Amino acid sequence: MRIRALVRRICEQLLRDKRTLALLFLAPLLVLSLVNYLFQHTGDGSDVKIGAVNVDAQIVESMKNQGMDVVFYAQADKDTLEKDKLDAVIVMKDRAIHLILKNTDPSVSKAIRMKISQTAASLAEAALQKGKAAAAHVAMTTDYVYGGADTNYFDTLSPILIGFFVFFFVFLIAGIGLLRERTSGTLERLMATPVRPGEVIAGYLAGYGMFAFLQTVIVVLFGTLVLGIPLAGSIWYVLLVNLLLAFVALSLGILLSAFAASEFQMVQFIPIVIIPQVFFAGIFPLDGMASWVQAVARIMPLYYAADALKSVMYKGLGFGEIAVDVGVLLLFAALFIGLNLRRLAFLYRK
């Protein structure tokens, strides 16, 4: 009953605050769109220069139609590619395609590879319909000058971004929400009623949790449907991870608001609490880094959320693969919620 009243009050407050609502729901979409545009547009597979050795005329035709610049060679290898500033070289031999990608920009490489394999596949299908079963088989092998097939930096970035938005906005809005409640005296006033600290925290978790959930749904749907961010796994796991992350952000925000005397001081937590988490969440691959760097990453909630989101959205893995991350996030949330309860009880329920 009291929790319901608390949730209702938080909703009423937030729904009246149009600016904050916009920050919560529109700002992530704007930033996501901008970042998406920046990364997507560096390479869409057109406007590239490709060397062709013994390539089927139909494939060359199709490549040209897609805006690729095709240069013919009798023979070509990685050196030719470097020397003539080509983006890729296609060598065809016995109906097998060998693709050499320069791969300085993984997104371009990905686009080229996708287009060539699509073209080859459609040709093979056409051949099959004509009854040339023997000719149908088109094998494709790929070679990279730099990096490798798993250099998919940008696809792994969007799940991290989605986790980051949830963490950042929920942390800030809930933290400032409780801060204002403390500085305006309403928290003290509230604690002069028979409400229990657990009820206050539960009300906050449920109230802001609802908005965090809504934000996640909007961001994920916008990202996958409008921006085309890959979502290989289940959207429910994405929502689960983000909701847990929201609880962590919420309880951490509420906890840290105790150490801020004003909204300005709350904002000062951003470079200390938020920014390092972004860097350690997997934007830079941590695998090759010093062990202490990896240890630092492991105390950051966003690291686990990003790992789980990457596993679900990018790799399409199931619950078994994210169970550890989910468990750690639960522990973080439980820890911060517990500390909040102790603090509230210490301050107002002696």
Next chain:
Amino acid sequence: MKTTVSVRQVSKSFGKKTVLSEVNLTMEQGQIYGLIGPSGAGKTTLIKMMVGMDVPDEGAVNILGTKMPNLTMLQHIGYMAQSDALYGELTGEENLKFFASMFKMGKAEQKQRISYAADLVNLSQELGKKVSAYSGGMKRRLSLAIALVHDPSVLILDEPTVGIDPELRQSIWQELTRLRSSERKTIVVTTHVMDEAEKCDRLAMVRNGRILTEGTPEQLKRQYNAAGLEDVFLQAGGVRP
């Protein structure tokens, strides 16, 4: 007379600073009890102990026979803080409803209490407005309505009439007097204003964490042979007028 609030040998210090030392007070049902004293005298700390937000280092505060802090006892205490603790984004009615929901009350009772409390402080017409659009006096009145919304038997008001115009102040005091006389509530008030102190049934003068003197306004004036409470206050504090 039934004792409703009793403060026994209460001492409290924050660090090295002693805020209250060996305070003894007894308040009874159907009594307006005034705590007067300069800022920083310890009045607010005393009041916080009554609503269970602070605990004494020594001694005890009992309300309705129960030692504070006690969660269930808060159901019977109405508290109005020194600053208006209200949610500015919400309307007056939503504020009242929110705080009313924190107490055990049926739906119908809640509705009836909200309209009663709003009526009492003359805010019925303004309940639909956002609190951020309220004047200082309106906020003070809403705070008072919130303190009354659950029909508490003990009302604890920390400077209830600060920033309220004389006309409204008078009507609030009339209401406090009525609550005392016809509803037999115990009302604890802190104030700086001496003519308000005059309206209390009993007074305690607090200074530097000690009770300087205690009694009815008449007793105090006679004791110090003073014409007004202002003189009593200055004399009791050791300052010759």
